[in-house]
Amino acid sequence: MDIDEVRAYVEGLGGVLTLEPRPADGSPEISWGDLFFYYAPDGVLPRSQPFATVVTKDHPGEPSSALDRPGAFRVNVAAGSAEFRRWTGGGPRDAVEEDVDVRATDVVMAHPVYAGLGWLAVVDPGPRTREALLGLLRSAHDAAAARFRRRVDPGGR
Numbered sequence: 001m002d003i004d005e006v007r008a009y010v011e012g013l014g015g016v017l018t019l020e021p022r023p024a025d026g027s028p029e030i031s032w033g034d035l036f037f038y039y040a041p042d043g044v045l046p047r048s049q050p051f052a053t054v055v056t057k058d059h060p061g062e063p064s065s066a067l068d069r070p071g072a073f074r075v076n077v078a079a080g081s082a083e084f085r086r087w088t089g090g091g092p093r094d095a096v097e098e099d100v101d102v103r104a105t106d107v108v109m110a111h112p113v114y115a116g117l118g119w120l121a122v123v124d125p126g127p128r129t130r131e132a133l134l135g136l137l138r139s140a141h142d143a144a145a146a147r148f149r150r151r152v153d154p155g156g157r
Contacts, residue, residue: 010052018038020035021034035054037052051078055073075122076121079119080118083139084110093116106124109123
């Protein structure tokens with residue numbers, strides 16, 4: 001998979017607002033080229049966190065995923081507790097960063113920083129993780145959509 005395929009899939013789920021920081025838009029240089037996916041069918045950036053991101057470089061202060069290689073990227077997904085447990089064998093709060101090889105490619109793993117919040121990650125997704133990653137992205141999108149609907153109509157009418 002490449003970044004364009006991930007982007008097309010996520011945006012195809014509907015109601016997605018994609019932020020792509022670039023030079024001259026006021027965003028920090030470290031975020032240029034990254035993607036942030038929000039559920040925002042009204043086109044208004046929500047105050048919530050994105051439900052998924054794509055990062056194209058290692059960020060300062062985080063364990064290195066070796067994203068300095070040409071074409072390397074990591075997809076990060078707000079998977080939630082159940083999916084996190086399914087993929088890692090433990091709950092988000094049980095995650096221990098030392099147990100994860102954050103440089104491993106085409107492997108679903110606990111996020112190197114946000115595992116405690118139920119985030120999973122895949123560096124350079126490929127044939128082993130393609131279907132799993134697409135399912136995780138769909139589930140994260142669905143959860144974000146449900147949160148949006150609860151904010152818009154708290155009574156569920």
